[in-house]
Structure formats: C-alpha cells, structure tokens
Amino acid sequence: MNRITRAVSIGVAALALAACGADDTPDVTTSLPVTGTDGLAFEPDAFAVPVGEEVTVTLTSEPAVEHDLVIEEVGAAGAVGDEGHGDGDEHMMDDDHAMAEDDLHVAHANAGETVTATFTVDEPGTYQVYCSVPGHRQGGMEATLAVVDDA
Numbered sequence: 809m810n811r812i813t814r815a816v817s818i819g820v821a822a823l824a825l826a827a828c829g830a831d832d833t834p835d836v837t838t839s840l841p842v843t844g845t846d847g848l849a850f851e852p853d854a855f856a857v858p859v860g861e862e863v864t865v866t867l868t869s870e871p872a873v874e875h876d877l878v879i880e881e882v883g884a885a886g887a888v889g890d891e892g893h894g895d896g897d898e899h900m901m902d903d904d905h906a907m908a909e910d911d912l913h914v915a916h917a918n919a920g921e922t923v924t925a926t927f928t929v930d931e932p933g934t935y936q937v938y939c940s941v942p943g944h945r946q947g948g949m950e951a952t953l954a955v956v957d958d959a
C-alpha cells in the first residue's frame with residue numbers, strides 16, 4: 809500500500825506597503841522645483857516659502873500629461889509675478905478648469921515641458937495647492953504650501 813502524502817502549502821504573499829509616514833517639514837525656500845508626474849501627483853507635495861517674498865516655481869510636467877499649479881483660497885494675499893505657461897498654451901482661461909475666484913493660477917506646463925513662474929503670498933498660513941486640469945485634483949493631485957514668517 810502506497811501512501812502518498814501531499815503537502816499543500818498555501819503561500820500567503822504579504823504585501824508590504826511602504827508607508828509614506830514621514831511628515832517632514834520642508835525647508836523654507838524661495839525656489840521651488842516641482843514635478844507634475846504622469847501618475848497625477850506633485851513631487852514634492854509639501855512646500856514652505858517665506859511670507860511676502862517672491863518665490864520662483866519651476867514646474868515640470870512628465871512626458872504624458874499636462875499639469876498646472878494653483879494655490880487655493882489665497883485671495884488678495886497672493887499675487888503672481890510672471891505667470892508661467894507653455895508655448896501655444898491657450899488653456900489658461902478654459903471654462904473646464906474649475907477654479908474659484910480666490911484661487912491663484914501660478915503656472916501651467918504642457919506635457920514634457922518645464923515652465924518658470926513667480927508668486928508672492930502676503931499672508932502666513934497653510935494653503936492647499938492643486939492641479940486644475942480636469943480630473944487631476946480628483947485623482948489626488950494636491951500639495952501643501954506653508955507660508956511662514958521666518959523672521
């Protein structure tokens with residue numbers, strides 16, 4: 809009598825998710841290089857700038873998707889110096905970009921392009937940054953802008 813023992817092993821694949829728990833406060837800077845990724849994210853997604861000083865944003869869109877950078881509810885405290893946008897870019901005033909009056913459109917970069925823009929915020933606080941290209945904010949394309957009095 810042959811006895812065949814079959815060991816059935818059930819492998820459980822444990823998926824280790826690397827938690828992005830590091831909530832590091834970014835350095836206060838007047839120079840912000842930002843990438844809008846094809847995966848609908850800002851990299852980095854947290855910025856800190858000094859209040860009342862001109863900040864230069866360099867926004868780069870990865871090859872596949874256009875992005876812009878809007879500061880939410882900054883109102884009269886925020887002003888754009890040189891607004892950055894790509895060549896032949898006529899989307900700035902498109903109706904399909906849901907932007908409130910108090911929001912500040914800083915820059916727009918077509919897919920694969922890099923644009924430079926400047927802005928100043930005169931009111932310390934924490935502001936939400938988002939991309940107003942349809943669907944992107946809904947896809948999680950947001951960042952945090954801390955405007956600090958670093959005196």
Ligand SMILES: [Cu+2]
Nearest residue numbers: 875939941944
């Ligand atoms: Cu976007």
